[in-house]
Each structure stands twice: as C-alpha cells, then as structure tokens.
Amino acid sequence: MTTEIRHIVYDIGHVLVHYDPLVPFSRIIPDAEKRARFFAEVCTDAWNHEQDRGRPWPEAEAEAISRHPEEAENIRAFRAHWDEMIPYAYEDSVALYQALIAAGHDVTLLTNFAPDTFRICRTRYPFLEEGRGITVSGEVGMVKPDRDIFDRHVETFGLAPEATLFIDDKAVNVEGAKAAGWQAVRFTGADALKADLASFGITV
Secondary structure, X not given: OOOOOOEEEEOOEOOOEOOOOHHHXXXXXXXXXXXXXXXXXXXXXXXXXXXXXXXXXXXXXXXXXXXXXXXXXXXXXXXXXXXXXXXXXXXXXHHHHHHHHHOOOEEEEEEOOOHHHHHHHHHHOHHHHHOOOEEEHHHHOOOOOOHHHHHHHHHHHOOOHHHEEEEEOOHHHHHHHHHOOOEEEEOOOHHHHHHHHHHOOOOO
C-alpha cells in the first residue's frame, strides 16, 4: 500500500521552466556540426554540472579555456548569454503547480542550479516563490541525484521521505529520490503529471 503523500517537491528546469542552451548558441555558433562538438567536448553537461554544485563561473571558464583556448570567446558566451536559455515557462505545468498550492498542498522545490543564474530565473519567474521554499544545489554544495541533497531538503523543510512525492524530468534524479526513500515520478508533461498525481490520490 502506498503511503499517503503529504509533501510534493518539484524540480524546475524542463518541469516548470524551459531550459535550452541552443537558444543563444544557434546564433553564436551557427554551424550545427561545430555547435554539437562544442557541447560534446567543451561546455559539456559534466562541466555545467560543477556550476550546479557551486563552482564559480570564472573558475569554470578558466578550466574550460585551459582545455580549449581556441574556444575562449564561446566559453565566456555561455554565461554571458545564459539569460536567453530560459525563454519561457510551461503554462500548463505552472497552472497545475499553482493549483496544488492553492488547494493547500505542501509544495517545495529542489533544483540543480548555479546560485547566480538561479537569481535570474527566480526574478523572471516569480511563481517559483509561491511554494514553501527552494533548495538550490549551488547554494548548498550538493547536487541531484546524490543522496545528500535529498536528505538536506528533508531536514530543511521537515519532510517525511516516505510521504514525499518528487517530480523531475530526469530518470536518474527520479531514481536518486527513490533511493533516498521518497516516492517519485518522471515528468513528461502536465497531463501525464496530473494522471500520476491522481494515482497517489491527489486531484486538483
């Protein structure tokens, strides 16, 4: 029997807010092959993940430039044009998130984000402040899917892990939450999430 859900925890990128580095980089590196190589070898997901862990951008840029000095201008462009990478929120998903809050559910957020770029995101999308609070990976020096950030969120917000439902677009983070004793579902769209919530007895 599934434990009654008393806490709902949202990821942000690709769940509430669209994130896509290709928005500025389709202009910055117009050649598709060169652009793909840049993201595969220079400003990789693993490189960006360290900013989510709290590494300062100047240090990140210096590290990448030491590996690829010929790409220095494009490396610096990643942070310089970062604000273009979050062009819009998912209206249907945001509406569901707000409906859950309005219905009295305990909603918090847990996100992998560099501290400074998250300040841009939360200023642009004020609805992120409507939940009870946010754990930002770069601010606590921990990242999903590692166990410690889930435990930190539980401690910070007084959650019961078995009564907590986590919503994230990445399977690895869903599995990380489950390993921490949470319930979790993978986000693929607002309609599917609504059905997932209903399966836990949550309707809005």
